[in-house]
Amino acid sequence: MNDKTSLLSSLRKPTALAGIATFVLLAVVVLWPEPKTQTVHTPTTDASKGMSMSTDTHTGHEGHGAMQSPATHTADSHPLAQSAEAWSCSMHPHIKRDGPGQCPICGMDLVPVRQEPSSMEDNEPRQLTLSAAQHDRMRIATVPVERRYPTAKIRLVGKVAYDETRLAYITAWVPGRIDELWVDYTGVAVREGDRMLKLYSPELLSAQEELLQALRSQSELSKSKVASLRRSATGTVEAARDRLRLWGLNGEQIADIERGGQTSEHVTLFSPASGIVIHRNAQEGMYVDIGTRMFTVADLDALWVQLDAYESDLQWLRYGQTVHFTTEAYPGERFSGLVSFIDPVLDPQTRTVNVRVNVANKEVALSRKCSCAPRFLQIWRATGR
Secondary structure, eight states: OHHHHHHHHHHHHHHHHHHHHHHHHHHHHHHSOOOOOOOEEEEEEETTTTEEEEEEEOOOSTTSSOOOOOOOOOTTTSTTTTTOSEEEOSSOTTOEESSOOBOTTTOOBOEEEOOOOOOOOTTSOOOOOOOHHHHHHHTOOOOOOOOOOOEEEEEOOEEEEEOGGGEEEEEOSSOEEEEEESOOSTTOEEOTTOEEEEEEOHHHHHHHHHHHHHHHHHHHHTTOSOHHHHHHHHHHHHHHHHHHHHTTOOHHHHHHHHHHTSOOSEEEEEOSSOEEEEEEOOOTTOEEOTTOEEEEEEOTTEEEEEEEEEGGGGGGOOTTOEEEEEESSSTTOOEEEEEEEEOSSOOTTTOEEEEEEEEEOTTOOOOTTOEEEEEEEEEOOTTOO
């Protein structure tokens, strides 16, 4: 009995093992994924017919002898690929292609660009639509479109100079000798009508005698019944007065001669304007001729600022433009003026153009030897000026 039982158990063990093996194989068959297939179209050429044909080749599971290609943008890999009509480079938007590829400049993969339908005419500018990711990668900054006047600032170096239109010259209108000077040095401030010098001139003595003689004749002929004689005497008096005016005497001096009834050996010359004496060429005892310049008086209420502008700065300079500048003599103080002249001739050696600025100097703070650093603020109008 024991022998039969051991024999049956020994016969059942292989059967059980075989059943377990069969179950495992069935489970493996059910759970194992089906092999992926990939259809590769291989063009072949029929030499006899001159036609192109394709054959299908099926490959088994991935990884079994298959080569992996690097990831590139294809017609199906980009979300915009289906609706894209053009492909462009993110770094060079002017590069456009009909299909995927690489940029000929930087080698980056082209990305699809969706072109929205537009009713723009051919002469209007084209628009490029970018996705949010492309916008972030390109770091494009945008601002709202608005109308305003663009400005530009330039810096030049110049010097303060006298306004040549506000210089007064005291010259000799008759030959004579300087017998006395009231202004004997440069830099003194004078006012209009101040005495400058005393001049002795034989010609002025003769002109005074002619005036007194004409006045006596007029007085005698005033009682004459002949009108032509009266008119002649009056004309002679006016001619003598005009001669004295032309020789530098003012109306008050001529009136003094007429009231006194006698000539004056010396004639006093007065300052014709207020300002600073910047030049003196008069000495006591010196003989002068007609036209000899004895004094120069400069009015410092208005000055010039002479600037040297380079060729590249001329495009920003305009007549009547406002200029702000500072000086080393008055640090922290700001002055302003207007451009009054731009030299039409370029200096061939320095390649600069002289620019003149008119500056009001009411407080007489600026002097001729001040150096300045002007700043131009150019405002362009809608017309480009």
